[in-house]
Amino acid sequence: MGLYQRWRRLRLQGLQACRLHTAVVSTPPRWLAERLGLFEELWSAQVKRLASIAQKEPRTIKISLPGGQKIDAVAWNTTPYQLARQISSTLADTAVAAQVNGEPYDLERPLETDSDLRFLTFDSPEGKAVFWHSSTHVLGAAAEQFLGAVLCRGPSTEYGFYHDFFLGNGRTVRGSELPVLERICQELTAAAQPFRRLEASRDQLRQLFKDNPFKLHLIEERVTGPTATVYGCGTLVDLCQGPHLRHTGQIGGLKLLSNSSSLWRSSGAPETLQRVSGISFPTTELLRAWEAWREEAELRDHRRIGKEQELFFFHELSPGSCFFLPRGTRVYNALVAFIRAEYARRGFSEVKTPTLFSTKLWEQSGHWEHYQEDMFAVQPSGSDRPASSQSDDSTRHTTDILALKPMNCPAHCLMFAHRPRSWRELPLRLADFGALHRAEASGGLGGLTRLRCFQQDDAHIFCTTDQLEAEIQSCLDFLRSVYAVLGFSFRLALSTRPSGFLGDPCLWDQAEQVLQRALKEFGEPWDLNSGDGAFYGPKIDVHLHDALGRPHQCGTIQLDFQLPLRFDLQYKGKAGALERPVLIHRAVLGSVERLLGVLAESCGGKWPLWLSPFQVVVIPVGTEQEEYAREAQQSLRAAGLVSDLDADSGLTLSRRIRRAQLAHYNFQFVVGQKEQSKRTVNIRTRDNRRLGEWDLPEAVQRLVELQNMRVPNAEEIF
Numbered sequence: 191m192g193l194y195q196r197w198r199r200l201r202l203q204g205l206q207a208c209r210l211h212t213a214v215v216s217t218p219p220r221w222l223a224e225r226l227g228l229f230e231e232l233w234s235a236q237v238k239r240l241a242s243i244a245q246k247e248p249r250t251i252k253i254s255l256p257g258g259q260k261i262d263a264v265a266w267n268t269t270p271y272q273l274a275r276q277i278s279s280t281l282a283d284t285a286v287a288a289q290v291n292g293e294p295y296d297l298e299r300p301l302e303t304d305s306d307l308r309f310l311t312f313d314s315p316e317g318k319a320v321f322w323h324s325s326t327h328v329l330g331a332a333a334e335q336f337l338g339a340v341l342c343r344g345p346s347t348e349y350g351f352y353h354d355f356f357l358g359n360g361r362t363v364r365g366s367e368l369p370v371l372e373r374i375c376q377e378l379t380a381a382a383q384p385f386r387r388l389e390a391s392r393d394q395l396r397q398l399f400k401d402n403p404f405k406l407h408l409i410e411e412r413v414t415g416p417t418a419t420v421y422g423c424g425t426l427v428d429l430c431q432g433p434h435l436r437h438t439g440q441i442g443g444l445k446l447l448s449n450s451s452s453l454w455r456s457s458g459a460p461e462t463l464q465r466v467s468g469i470s471f472p473t474t475e476l477l478r479a480w481e482a483w484r485e486e487a488e489l490r491d492h493r494r495i496g497k498e499q500e501l502f503f504f505h506e507l508s509p510g511s512c513f514f515l516p517r518g519t520r521v522y523n524a525l526v527a528f529i530r531a532e533y534a535r536r537g538f539s540e541v542k543t544p545t546l547f548s549t550k551l552w553e554q555s556g557h558w559e560h561y562q563e564d565m566f567a568v569q570p571s572g573s574d575r576p577a578s579s580q581s582d583d584s585t586r587h588t589t590d591i592l593a594l595k596p597m598n599c600p601a602h603c604l605m606f607a608h609r610p611r612s613w614r615e616l617p618l619r620l621a622d623f624g625a626l627h628r629a630e631a632s633g634g635l636g637g638l639t640r641l642r643c644f645q646q647d648d649a650h651i652f653c654t655t656d657q658l659e660a661e662i663q664s665c666l667d668f669l670r671s672v673y674a675v676l677g678f679s680f681r682l683a684l685s686t687r688p689s690g691f692l693g694d695p696c697l698w699d700q701a702e703q704v705l706q707r708a709l710k711e712f713g714e715p716w717d718l719n720s721g722d723g724a725f726y727g728p729k730i731d732v733h734l735h736d737a738l739g740r741p742h743q744c745g746t747i748q749l750d751f752q753l754p755l756r757f758d759l760q761y762k763g764k765a766g767a768l769e770r771p772v773l774i775h776r777a778v779l780g781s782v783e784r785l786l787g788v789l790a791e792s793c794g795g796k797w798p799l800w801l802s803p804f805q806v807v808v809i810p811v812g813t814e815q816e817e818y819a820r821e822a823q824q825s826l827r828a829a830g831l832v833s834d835l836d837a838d839s840g841l842t843l844s845r846r847i848r849r850a851q852l853a854h855y856n857f858q859f860v861v862g863q864k865e866q867s868k869r870t871v872n873i874r875t876r877d878n879r880r881l882g883e884w885d886l887p888e889a890v891q892r893l894v895e896l897q898n899m900r901v902p903n904a905e906e907i908f
Contacts (some may be wrong), residue, residue: 219338221401222425228398229420229427233388240266240300254306263301271297271436274309284472285309286440287320287433294320296387296433312472322346324385324435325444325470329353331426332374333466337363341428342404342454342463350469354452356404356461363449363464371466372446382439383424387432389417398427404454405429443477444470487738492787493637495795499853501803502638510635510642512783517803520832521789524801525782526623528675528900529647536668538619538649543601545625549591554756555600558593564629566594566642594627599750599775602650603757606771611761616771617653617661623782624648638787645782651774652759658701658749658772662708662730665747665776669732670714672778673745675900676789677798678734681741682714685722685729692725693751701749702728726752736792744780744788749773796854796876799904800897804855805832808871809846811862813839818866822859822886829890831897851876856905859889875905 244266251265253273263273270288274281274297288295289308294316301307310317326344330353333339339355357363363371390398392413398420399405408429409418421430423438435441446468454461471477488494496502501518504511514522533540549567552558557565570590595601602620611618623645630642653661666682673680684705687698705728709716716730723729732745750773753759763769779785789801799805806826810819816837826833834855836846843860850858859871871889873881884892896904 219334219401222334225398225401225427226422226425228394229388229422232390232394232398233386233422236388244300251301252304253301254304256308265302266300269298269300270295270307270309273307281309284311286312286317286324286435286472289316294433296385297436298384299387299433319346320433321435321441321472322351322470323430324438325441325468326351326353327385327421327423327426327428327430327434328375328378328438328441328444329371329446329466329468330355330428331378331424332371335425336371336374337367339464340402340404343408344428347467350447350467352465352467354454354463354465356454356463361464362451363466365449368446368449368466372444372468375444375446375468378424379438379441379444381424382437384437385432385434386422387434388420388422390420391417395420395429399429440472441470442473443475444468445477445481483738487740487791490738490791490794491637492790495790496637496787499795499803501790504637509632510630510640512638512641512643518786520803521786521797521801522782525779525786525789526645526647528800529672529779532668532672533621533649536619536664537617538621540621540623541602541605543595543598543605543622543624545595545627546592547595547601549593551600551604552593555603555753556756557596557600561596565596566627566629568592568594595624596626596628598622598624598626598646598648599650599753599773600757603753603759603773606652606759607757611652611771613654613761613763613769616761617651617657619649619651621647621649638781638783641781641783644784646777647779647782649776651776652754652761652771653774654763654769655700655772658774659704659708661774662705662747663711665774666708666712666714666730668776669745669747669778670712673734675902677792677902678736680714680732680734680745682709682712682716683719683722683731683733684709684716685719685724685731687728688721688723688725690725691723693727697751698728701751705730705749724748724750726750734788736788737794738791742784742788744785745778746776746780748775750775797856798900798902799856799893800900802854802856803832804834804853805897806857806859806893807834807836807850807853807855808859808861809836809843809850811843811860813837815861815863815866819859819861822861822871825886825890826859826893829894831890831893847874851878857893857908873908875908877905879905881908 247265248267249265251263253261253263255261261273261276270290271282271285274285285297287310288297289310290301290305292306310320312318312321323346326346329351330341330344333353333355334341337357339357342354342356344351344353392409395409395413395418396406399409418429419431421428421432421434446466448467450465452463452465454463469480471480496518499517500515501521502512502514505513530540546568549558552565570592602622605620606618625643625645627643630640634640635642651661669680686702691698709730727749729746729748731743733741733743734745735741754770754773759771760768761771797803808819808823810816819835819837823833823835836850838846841849847858847860854876856876858874860874861871865871865883869886870883871886872883873889875881892908896908901907
């Protein structure tokens with residue numbers, strides 16, 4: 191009897207709407223039917239058990255909704271979906287999951303006790319995570335049916351989902367197979383197959399996944415209690431915490447985007463997996479809107495802009511490091527100059543510290559213990575000790591081992607401690623643009639977003655506890671001021687004490703209260719991320735949003751209680767006793783390189799005048815005006831402006847003007863016979879706005895004023 195016929199005899203839920211696809215796998219694997227058959231047996235037993243509980247305990251429970259409304263429900267009977275239907279048909283249609291007492295919860299799972307209930311929709315980050323996690327289960331089902339895949343992991347991501355699976359025999363997913371997988375996914379969503387949550391014992395889990403070594407590994411590693419949950423959906427059964435959508439029909443539009451390889455690392459040798467990534471939405475209209483957005487994002491890709499505008503490039507001989515060309519260096523230096531001007535205005539002192547340090551420093555700071563794998567270690571010439579931080583020699587000494595600094599804070603602690611300090615010197619604000627090096631994995635490198643060598647607008651503030659709140663408020667004002675000039679909106683998040691924190695709990699409580707007061711005084715919206723702080727202190731994370739609405743974490747404000755202890759930092763207080771300073775880590779741009787990439791994509795290569803590597807191009811009408819055009823160019827350069835000359839006699843004037851506009855020159859100075867005789871220039875903007883005839887010195891002066899103002903729209907207000 192064939193596999194499909196065996197499944198039909200089992201009368202499995204949703205099977206009638208699910209056709210088995212075997213274009214690549216001629217005979218579907220035997221374990222697929224066995225696993226689904228066992229799931230159905232366990233599911234039937236669970237349904238009977240829950241029905242018995244509901245019959246024995248028909249008690250009323252109180253459900254609290256947002257806004258203070260309370261409604262009655264029946265324990266082990268009423269589901270969040272039923273309550274959503276009572277509230278609003280629109281809510282019932284748009285809800286993707288629930289939160290019960292703050293925990294994620296399936297809409298079709300009966301409520302058990304008095305609860306605070308909240309509904310999640312696709313519009314929320316939590317709702318998107320549930321939606322995309324359910325979508326990756328659909329992809330997993332398609333991969334099993336079409337490719338005979340052995341599933342490994344399938345999480346949601348910030349921008350969609352992916353599924354990793356094993357095909358065996360060096361088999362990979364071909365690009366031509368993606369459309370077929372996508373079509374199967376679409377058929378599975380059209381079938382509106384329900385997601386069914388099953389609690390299973392460890393022995394039952396081992397039976398369900400006896401043919402999947404990846405799931406068996408996860409069961410042994412992550413299932414610490416007597417039971418865990420699996421979800422069934424059509425032919426798929428997967429180990430999963432959930433929650434999920436009610437059914438696959440809630441996925442209105444789904445698109446598979448790419449295929450690549452990934453590695454599974456366990457106690458054995460690494461195993462090569464296949465990874466397929468995708469995106470999905472509740473409606474096809476939202477999917478089409480996303481595709482248009484993605485097309486725009488690809489046009490704005492900073493790697494593309496960097497190549498077209500000759501800003502920077504990368505080379506295989508220095509992986510993870512950027513070569514900034516003259517025009518890119520102009521943008522880079524303008525950003526750094528902007529921050530330096532803010533430093534001068536806000537009382538920061540810029541310092542320079544070494545790049546290479548003995549690992550004794552990193553042992554003292556704690557980075558060698560926690561961050562060693564991400565650091566570059568080098569061995570001085572003549573030393574016979576191991577040079578790699580990866581050495582297996584556990585008895586080695588690090589006396590002769592040096593490491594490139596991945597951050598500046600330990601060096602700034604040395605700077606604070608190199609002589610006695612007084613309370614009169616505090617707050618001491620030290621800023622550093624020194625090069626940092628981090629041993630990022632090659633697979634994680636991507637343009638300017640993640641590099642092995644980069645610079646930060648890194649600063650550390652040493653202050654008293656009494657000064658802490660004012661310094662935090664000043665840091666927040668610094669952020670707002672800079673992001674306003676750069677044209678970014680932002681969102682703040684306070685991350686509080688994690689489970690593995692170090693230090694006095696009372697000190698943590700006081701610091702968190704200070705940060706909360708500062709945030710409330712600041713007046714901008716902020717979120718609370720409980721338990722997400724660093725082990726050494728609470729922090730404020732800053733997510734800026736670019737012109738396409740994408741979030742980027744660049745700036746940060748962090749309190750540190752550990753480094754002042756580790757380096758025994760002290761100052762003489764007003765009463766003459768030695769006291770311990772508080773340390774604030776802060777950055778506004780974060781990585782200068784990364785923020786430059788974000789800016790390039792946000793402005794689409796149309797740089798604001800003060801940052802632009804294409805400020806002015808002077809275009810002579812004919813060869814007779816070329817000498818005057820060069821004179822105008824020199825006047826612009828003498829004033830500190832970026833200026834080029836386009837005297838290509840092989841092109842007409844209109845073609846040269848068009849070329850300048852396509853290159854995104856902020857302004858074009860056109861000079862003909864009339865302008866030459868009157869010592870003027872005829873000005874156009876990159877958007878072909880004609881500003882008319884200006885005296886050359888006045889035009890140069892106006893551009894200097896606009897550059898110094900750092901306005902985003904110099905072309906409009908010229």
